[in-house]
Amino acid sequence: MDYEDIDKAYEEEGRTVVLSAADLKSLPAESSREIEVVEFVPAEQLDPIMYERPYYLEPDSKSPKAYMLLLRTLQDTERVAIVQYALRQKTRLGALRVRGDVLMLQSLLWDDEVREANFPSLETDVKISDKELEMSSALVDSMARDFEPEQYTDNYQVQLRQLIAAKLEKGDSIDTEETFGVAASEGEGGEVIDLMEALKRSLDKKRGKASAGSSDESSAEGSDDGATAKAASKPRARVKKA
Structure with missing residues (x-):
């Protein structure tokens, strides 16, 4: 069975x-190429x-100033x-941050994808003496140094x-193209998105909503319906291959 003949299913x-x-591609989130800026938050959060x-x-070579300004x-x-975007049939959450002198987009887990640790053994009352804590701290101090990632080697990759x-x-090798049907260098190119233009559209849209919201608030003052809006979230659908 070929991979393209495999569909997904929801139970x-x-x-x-x-x-x-085709069903998945019809979803609005999948077809969107926008990178929506949701908010700006402190990095430590x-x-x-x-x-x-x-x-x-x-x-973009045509607009480096906008890149540097951001x-x-x-x-x-x-x-x-904090941004939202669509990639590979999924809506993604991401963090746009600075690393050195470039911008980096780092995909984030959704909140319900982060598992909380629940270890019953940690509920036991453990006694730690001052002497034990002192010895443990001395060990840490003896091994304390600045982190230098270049000094570490992936031994598995070296051995591989x-x-x-x-x-x-x-001579114990195989012909890549004959075995797998494609040359080793072949492959689909990644989709290029004009990031700055997408961000600009998102920010412009946010400004437009803010202006409209201010007008709506002024005209809606004095309403006594007492309704309180709150967000409702549903568990993400569990998808499995059929």
């Missing part, structure tokens, strides 16, 4: 709905557990832009390359 209360690729894959953002603004305000080189030398 609920004993019933299964099959979702084809983002829990590192939420961080996923990072992407370096290259400025970069400098995020630096000066010490804020991170050695294994590959040894097999190539012995």
